[in-house]
Amino acid sequence: MKKSLLLSMVLVMMLISACGNSGGKEAASSPDAKDTVNVWTYPVHGAYEDELTGLVADFQKEHPNITVKTEVLSWAEGPKKFDVALNAGSPPDLYFHSVDGTYVNTGLALDLDPYMTDDIKNDYLPGTLELAQIGGKQYGLPLYQFQWGWGGNKRILEEAGIDWASIQQKGWTWSEFEAAAAKLTKTLGDGSTQYPLVTDGTSLDFIEMLSRNNNMPDVLDESGAFQWNDERILDTLSFIKGLLDKGYMPKETAAIAPAKRSDMFYAGQAAIISKAIPYYDVMIQNRNKDIDAGTITGEKINFVLLPVPHNDAAPAKTTMGAEGYIAFKQKNDKGEQHAKNTFLVLDYLSSAKAGNSSNELVLPFVRKSQADLFAGKALGTEETIKASAIMAENIAMPVTLKLDTAIAAQMKQFKEQVVTPNIQALYSGEKSPEAIAKEFNSKGSQMLNK
Template sequence: MKRKMRLITSVLALTMATSALTACGSDTKKDAANTPAPGKTADAGAKDTITALLPPVSPNFQKTFDQISKEFTEKYPNLTLKIEPASWEDVKQKLDTQVNAGSPPDIAFGGSETIPKYLQQGLLMDISDVITPEMSGDYDKTPLEYMKKGNALYGLPAYMEVHALGGNKEFLEKAGIDWKKIQQNGWTYDEFREAIKKGVVKEGDKTRYGFVFATKGVAAIDYLAIMAKNAGMPHKFTKDMKYAYTSKNYLGLLKDLRQLIDDGSMPKELSSVDAGKRWNMLLTGQTMVTGKGLAVFENSAKTNNAKIKANDGSAVKDSIPLDYIVLPAPTFQGAKASSSTVVDGYLTFRGKKDPTAEHKANVMKAAYFLSSGKVAATTNNDLFAAQITQSGKKEAANMKVDRNPDNIAAVENMLKNATPARSDIPTELEAKAIKLETEVIIPKLQAVLAGELKPEAMYEAVKAAAIQTFGADGVVKD
């Protein structure tokens, strides 16, 4: 009888142990599904450090770095997130230097359009094999597609926004411009040209311009690239992989952009205007319309307005109250609107040697932590950008956002015409296009804007370089 009881007790103990193990296994799977750990629980694994190079994504983003690192380690006690801050002007140079040395950070914030460039250098890390369905399912489909090349995934998106223009409401209305109509229906180049002429005001030796766009430094290519999408060239390559910037539309666009300077609507010194100066000119009343403009500018304007009202000396010098209005870019030569959509995010890199499976999974955890949930919700609210993850939307539900409803509607309207992602363009073609852009297009555009080169001469130079790069049959001929 005693032997029988011992046998029953042993069976019961084994059954309970098996049940406990099964329960633990279920909890582990559940935890893995609800955390950014691909197949691992938050406290599993050896100690590891993930490095990240991050610019001021939003006005307050860099102020939260210590808190972000702390909360990441609280979630993953064995992991450390080491963040290196950089300015917008410096981040590209720092990243390029590190990539060229073969020792990039694990994560760097950058535009999805730079993926071909870094992919060509062989140091981007495909994370498609470590991202879980729960994680990938957290993102809106479209922005996630921007981070792909073929079936490979090279990072996670932080936001999807439209490169728009921005205007001073008071100046627009004084010039008799129906900005609400423009927000909903857009405007052609001819309509835009006449409108910004009305915004030019001369007072003594001072001039308020109708339009200013940053064309120096990190913004050197933005002006041309954004406008080209609205000029019948939504991508650098057509669907049959012909380089698009040899089109007659490209020459027409160059002429139009130069014409705005010749009209006096834009400053002759436009080629020296960087992103900071462009924004200061709008804040100080030196221009009616500016570009490129993101939704965050409305928030930045409100913040500066509060400083002006408080008279505490912290506002931008000589700035005036600004009611910021979102405006679409004009369309050129009868082309359909194709809004320049920006998807920036956390690109994932590897060094010269393949990372261990565990380190790769840890980089994935960090990228997901930065681009979802509380971090994403806080950053995107600060940017006035839409949340693109379900976890971010949930966290943002109770966060207040003081945003002009007309601007919200304008952005939503532009997103309807957003330029779609093109993951089908071969990496080698995109890399060659970026090289052509860097070596030919940017310096030639600077010369056109400075009045040192005719648009026709730039067009011929780009055309010749394109034929040399892609071959006579690899470019658009129209």
């Protein structure tokens, strides 16, 4: 009797142990098993957190076994936090960003091709899925096409006699911009200067936009050939130095943070702001409403979207690409079913309803279903929408999408270690364009093997 009882207890313990040991793998491989997908994102637009909450709630009604945990990062600190997690082998399942070769190079970016159905592929507008591919493989799904330009204060432009409508339609050259800048420079009633142009001194956006408009797609071109090593980059650096020397940009540009740049534009201290995305149209409309309501003080502004001027001898190019969610696996792989669940969330967060982001940001849609759902609901002014469409005709495709991932990583390192400090030195007057161009050439040869 005792032996029988003991044997029964042993069998029960073995059964419990077997269930416990198999529960992880078998549960993970079961479509109905409980699972959690972690999403790190950013405040994409003013109402995005509420929009995301609604999308997640709707998704979980359809997939009650999948819990979606979201974390909204700050634009300032988020990239650092993500890089730390990625380097540790524990990135979130989904991360909001443009597809980057350096991410793919870690081996943790999830290849989405096995999960891409024909219905999903056919819903994307021509040329948009490719904006989230590296080497022909799909690593993310675009949420919208981003577009960089400049933005103007209509009142200031018109007072100076600047034909902004013609610029929107035909573009303008560096020479034409300088001629306009001379008219836009003035002393205001309080003794301060009204500058033609303000940019921040902390990012590379400004020189990247200008260099693309001087026949240089990026530091490297699609074949990996070094571009910033000849007269074109020297001309670009000299153009920027000339804007500073002539007082067309503040001499303290090196110390101007993005928030200060916006403050100067809102205060009428700068006629044009760089960089400006079409979303500025909606942001400024909302600011004008707040001024009318008395919740903030200041001058109401009518926004004008402007293309970046191009070198007189080079074609106009608009910096564009796509941002959306990239899928990742972890060093401790959670299995195939978790990957499938991650893709389900990814597709939902990029679905027709998610097209509200393009609508809010006044940017081109990426999916047919998005364009259909938001037809006739545009938030941007007709002027901005038309100007954006014209600028999109001159799209400069992101070079990183075509580069070998290791080479893309080298280019990113070159920008961080060489370009950033040298551009800040240019703004502060510590280095001449000639010295910087020479250093680009020598360091490029060392770091990029060119």
